[in-house]
Amino acid sequence: MSFSRPYTKPMRARDMPVPDIPPRLYRGVDFSACNDTPMTMPKSPRAKNRAVLNLARMQPCLLQSPVCQPEPETTVACHGAGVANGKGLGYKTGDQNTVWGCWACNDFTDAYNGATAEEKAAVFAAGHVRQVEAWAQIAADPMARPWKRNAAKWALEQPKGTP
Numbered sequence: 001m002s003f004s005r006p007y008t009k010p011m012r013a014r015d016m017p018v019p020d021i022p023p024r025l026y027r028g029v030d031f032s033a034c035n036d037t038p039m040t041m042p043k044s045p046r047a048k049n050r051a052v053l054n055l056a057r058m059q060p061c062l063l064q065s066p067v068c069q070p071e072p073e074t075t076v077a078c079h080g081a082g083v084a085n086g087k088g089l090g091y092k093t094g095d096q097n098t099v100w101g102c103w104a105c106n107d108f109t110d111a112y113n114g115a116t117a118e119e120k121a122a123v124f125a126a127g128h129v130r131q132v133e134a135w136a137q138i139a140a141d142p143m144a145r146p147w148k149r150n151a152a153k154w155a156l157e158q159p160k161g162t163p
């Protein structure tokens with residue numbers, strides 16, 4: 001047996017060295033607000049805030065539509081695209097006009113065919129009332145992480161019903 005020509009197996013992806021990713025960009029979560037500095041407003045035709053969307057992670061469903069499947073692991077910040085389209089609005093609304101919704105409610109307020117535009121709008125509006133309450137709780141919670149408090153405050157400070 002000779003070791004003169006050792007065979008080197010190709011490196012598998014999971015054996016590759018972990019790249020040195022700046023912590024603030026880890027998994028797309030913006031931790032840059034952790035030091036309580038004011039968040040800057042992006043120059044955008046619609047209000048965007050990635051941290052507001054990230055707040056939805058593992059939260060309960062607040063849309064609570066007739067088809068709700070309350071599975072927090074599926075919760076995302078729902079923009080109610082179908083609701084906006086039902087009103088003749090051809091755009092995705094700002095991130096302050098989002099509601100934490102499970103996958104089923106997200107579909108209900110978007111592509112779901114079993115409800116009228118009015119029913120979708122009513123579910124979204126009721127959900128947004130709950131959402132504002134949830135953001136208010138986070139914004140007022142001294143134990144909440146600063147990036148979460150900042151995101152909730154931002155959402156509460158945006159004008160409602162604007163793109």
Ligand SMILES: [Zn+2]
Binds near residue numbers: 062067101
């Ligand atoms: Zn739901």
